[in-house]
Amino acid sequence: RIVNALLFSLIALPALADNYSTELNIGRSEYNGQSDDNSWQLALTRYLSPVSTDNGPYGVNAFLSHSGYFKLSGSQSDQLDRYNISARTINSDEWLMGAGASDDNPQGDSRSHSYYLEAGRYLDDATLATFYYHRLEGGPVNADTFGATLSRYLGSSESGLWTQADISRINGSQGLDAFVVAGHSQLFLAKNWSVGAGLTYVHSDNQQLVRLIKGVQKTRYEVSSRYWFAPQASVGLTMSMEEGDGAAWLLDLGYRL
Secondary structure, three states: OHHHHHHHHHHOOOOOOOEEEEEEEEEEEEEOOOOOOOEEEEEEEEEEEEEEOOOOOHHHHHHHOOOOEEEEEEEEEOOEEEEEEEEEEEOOOOEEEEEEEEEEEEOOOOOEEEEEEEEEEEEEOOEEEEEEEEEEEEOOOOEEEEEEEEEEEEEOOOOEEEEEEEEEEEEEHHHOEEEEEEEEEEEEEEOOEEEEEEEEEEEEOOHHHHHHHHOOOOOEEEEEEEEEEEOOEEEEEEEEEEOOOOEEEEEEEEEEO
């Protein structure tokens, strides 16, 4: 009933201005695997400069506007509570700097903390390359992660393809290491509708280590779709499955101010 009420409210929203500065997302995830781990997710993003809804399809407005941001997010479940804070700034020469920190509280295990630093540059108006370092401390293991991400949009202001590739190496204490490669894409069939697919490949003997850093335990496959009722309001559905385990779905509602 709550979801139906929220969807009706989004449909009834009036149109706003062409720019927005704040974005709110709330999501509910259900998982039917061995852990039966269901969660609530919340994220609030404040952009450092106005984002134009005329700049590409609605789902890539911020990416194409080269907008820095300040973000607070968190998730709560029976297995893990996580809280994050992050920020990113982009200067006039298209160089990017970012930083973030998170606090993880697993059920039945010791608390851990982590932080990350990133640097990169827009290679052109629609291509971004970044490199990052992530440090995990406390909990069952300490770890250093080094990675690189390439994001690109190909298309027009109404339709196109957004892709992202990420590769990382996790060096954990006690000889616990991991290698993770992820690829995601979103095909924008219209300015207000996209369908997507993703694959995250995990090579590691320690699932908990990878989950604390990457949010996945095993190789994961996913499909998704997102529809915008108006430039400021959307709903998204993501369905995923981890290798040898159960399936999950995430319903996400978004609103912009």
